Amino acid sequence: xxxGFLLNxxxxxxxxxxxxxxxAQKREKMDAALRSFIETPFMQKFKDLKLESENLVxxxxxxxxxYSAAQINRVKSAYQKTVDKFNAQLLDIKADFxxxxxxxxxxDFPEDYTSGLTSDINDLTSFYQSNLQxxxxxxxxxxxxxxxxxxxxxxxxxxxxxxxxxxxxxxSSVKKFEDTYLEEKLIVPYKFKSWEEIIY
Amino acid sequence: xxxxxxxxxxxxxxxxxxxxxxxxxxxxxxxxxxxxFVQSEIMVKFKDLKREAENSxxxxxxxxxxxxxxxxxxxKSGYDKTADRFNQELENMKMDFLxxxxxxxxxxxxxxxxxxxxxxxRELAQYYAENFQQPLQDVRQSxxxxxxxxxxxxxxxxxxxxxxxxxxxxxxxAARYDEAYLDKWLVTPFKFLTWAEIQAEAGxxxxxxxxxxxxxGINTNPYPYPVTPDPNAVYPPxxxxxxxxxxxxxxxxxxxxxxxxxxxxxxxxxxxxxxxxKNQNLKTVxxxxxxxxxxxxxxVQKDTLKVKPTLPKING
Numbered sequence: 001x002x003x004g005f006l007l008n009x010x011x012x013x014x015x016x017x018x019x020x021x022x023x024a025q026k027r028e029k030m031d032a033a034l035r036s037f038i039e040t041p042f043m044q045k046f047k048d049l050k051l052e053s054e055n056l057v058x059x060x061x062x063x064x065x066x067y068s069a070a071q072i073n074r075v076k077s078a079y080q081k082t083v084d085k086f087n088a089q090l091l092d093i094k095a096d097f098x099x100x101x102x103x104x105x106x107x108d109f110p111e112d113y114t115s116g117l118t119s120d121i122n123d124l125t126s127f128y129q130s131n132l133q134x135x136x137x138x139x140x141x142x143x144x145x146x147x148x149x150x151x152x153x154x155x156x157x158x159x160x161x162x163x164x165x166x167x168x169x170x171x172s173s174v175k176k177f178e179d180t181y182l183e184e185k186l187i188v189p190y191k192f193k194s195w196e197e198i199i200y
Numbered sequence: 201x202x203x204x205x206x207x208x209x210x211x212x213x214x215x216x217x218x219x220x221x222x223x224x225x226x227x228x229x230x231x232x233x234x235x236x237f238v239q240s241e242i243m244v245k246f247k248d249l250k251r252e253a254e255n256s257x258x259x260x261x262x263x264x265x266x267x268x269x270x271x272x273x274x275x276k277s278g279y280d281k282t283a284d285r286f287n288q289e290l291e292n293m294k295m296d297f298l299x300x301x302x303x304x305x306x307x308x309x310x311x312x313x314x315x316x317x318x319x320x321x322r323e324l325a326q327y328y329a330e331n332f333q334q335p336l337q338d339v340r341q342s343x344x345x346x347x348x349x350x351x352x353x354x355x356x357x358x359x360x361x362x363x364x365x366x367x368x369x370x371x372x373x374a375a376r377y378d379e380a381y382l383d384k385w386l387v388t389p390f391k392f393l394t395w396a397e398i399q400a401e402a403g404x405x406x407x408x409x410x411x412x413x414x415x416x417g418i419n420t421n422p423y424p425y426p427v428t429p430d431p432n433a434v435y436p437p438x439x440x441x442x443x444x445x446x447x448x449x450x451x452x453x454x455x456x457x458x459x460x461x462x463x464x465x466x467x468x469x470x471x472x473x474x475x476x477x478k479n480q481n482l483k484t485v486x487x488x489x490x491x492x493x494x495x496x497x498x499x500v501q502k503d504t505l506k507v508k509p510t511l512p513k514i515n516g
Contacts, residue, residue, distance in 0.1 A: 105305045105312070112305075115316035122319070 030177060033170035034185055042156065042163035043190070046090075049152045050192050053083065056136065057198045059144060071139045076195045078135035082128050083192035089120060090190055096167075097186075100176040107168040114164045121157040128153055230385050233373045237366040238385060242359035249352050250392050253282065253328070256336060261400035271339040275332075276395050282332040283392035285324055290390055292320075294382045296367075297374050307371055310364040318360045325353040 037043065057079055064072055096102045106113045133146035230238070237243065257279050264272055296302050306313040333349065336342075 102309060105309060109302065109305065112316045113312060115319045116312040117315075119315040119319035119322075122322075 027181075029173050030181055033174045034177070034182075037163070037166045037170055038186070040159070040163045040166045042159035045152060045156050045159055046190060049086070049149065049156065050190060052149050052152060053079070053132075054193055054198050056132075056144060056146060056149060057195065058200050060136065060140070061198065062200060063140075063143075067139060074135050075132075075139055078132045080195055082132040083194070085124055085127050086192050089124060090187060092120075094182045094186055097177040097182055098179060103167070103171045103176060106164060107171045110161075110164045110168050113167075114161050117164065118157050118160045121153070121160060125150070125153040125157065231373050231376075233366070233370040234377070234385055237370060238389065240359075240362060240366060242356060242362060243390065245352055245356045245359060246390055249328075249349065249356070250286070250390060252349050252352065253279065253286075253332065254393055254398050256332075257395060257398045258400060260336065260340070261398065264400075267339055274335045275339055278332040278335040280395050282328050283394060285327050286392045287387075289320055289324060290387050294379070294386055297370070297377055297382055297386070298379060300375065303367065303371055303374055306364065306367050310361075310367075313367075314361050314364055317363060318357055321353070321356055321360065325350075325356075328353075 057075075060075055067075075096106065128146075129150060133150060136144050136146050257275075260275060267275075296306065328349065
């Protein structure tokens, strides 16, 4: 009887550990694949962009006694609109990572995906120029010109092909990613902060 | 009958069949879905762009003797490069129609395809401006801003999303399209002509133009250079040719025309340096590749892609 009990216990422990092992293996694969993506020059530039834009807001906030409430609101709204666009782009990338068919499409036709994404980044560049940069330039009388940010966005478009290659490579090890995983590893670290979150 | 002769007959029949299939694909009428696409606004704009570019070349050709060979070469190579790019885009579109997997993806992820097409058109616009429009303006010393072309491109960008609807409509029929069929209906009518295929503008042609190297197919007149100019002829002033500052005609050196001093250009012995004469003997040679007109009225709607077997007529 004792023998039978031990055997049952062993089987129970074993069967419980299998899903955990599977999960750990899957997680390991996802980590390796996402790490190679995050290390692409595109994502590094994206992070630079995020830090630089937050820095711009910080500089503005430090001198906010020089501006009227209306002026501050103008910059705040321009910033918010611009970062919403950038964050939407990040969410689009996340959605693509969670879509098995889309990952397959990227692997099969990387040039199309590259052109599409480049087009999106070009739009982001124009949006930044005509919203945040123009407003900051106007309100601060060109004390803050926002040119460093513009250079970064423009460079981002050139880095798209490498980023797409990385996506098609990761597709061979991971078929699709999970929402919570991407939220933790991709969205939280790369998402642009809101105006209120930027404090000095 | 021996086994070998049966085999020969079979091979012959097979080859004949291949030939018939190939002929059928090009003889097929334009199917309604593809007709709708080639008549769509975006394709009409594409054709307008093609015409604008070809007209610019045509006008340039009719005043070509006013320019130096390197200037002509600059415009010619700019045009040819630009035309190649546009034609490549058409080829890409054709390949997308032929690739079933791609068609599926386009319908599944329309935004990606739209964005990618939009970028391609934007790049084409930039390429057109930098490689053809700019050299043309530089050479002509013209201040034309190419407003029509810019407007056409802007309209083209706006119309890109509608392409997806056409892909959607065509997805079922597309399985029956083959390369020859799409070449006939999609590529040939919209393809930019090469420099050599474009005729100089009718009405005014400078027969003193000795640059036959750049002007293939224009001087079909067997006696292009009159021995003595007609003293009663009235010659229009050369358009778009403001003299450079100082009033010096840069096309002349030491009172000679540039072509007389340029040893690289073949100069016929009877060139007398006279003013351009009106063209009276020039025939306009139709373009080699006669494209079908997808804008012609639609025939009675029926499934024209179905290959009808050609039955032999039985008399009596």
